[in-house]
Amino acid sequence: MTSSDSCFAQMLNLVAAVQRDRLRQSGEASAYVCECNDPGCRRVVYLTAGEYDDTRAHAGLVLAPGHRLLTAAELRRTSAAA
């Protein structure tokens, strides 16, 4: 990761934090991209700010229902099939 990547990631996190503060007040859900390591996954998960905080505190990652971190062997099979 370059320093510009890091700055961009920090800016996105700041924007997301500001948005979460706004959503926390409204109780609305927001869209998050599934953070599983399947390179083909583009699932979107809708969470309220409270659900997002609970997910981060307990599971660490935002994952779509039924999604999980794939093992190295599973990732090799996934990339071989692509």
Ligand SMILES: [Zn+2]
């Ligand atoms: Zn996923």
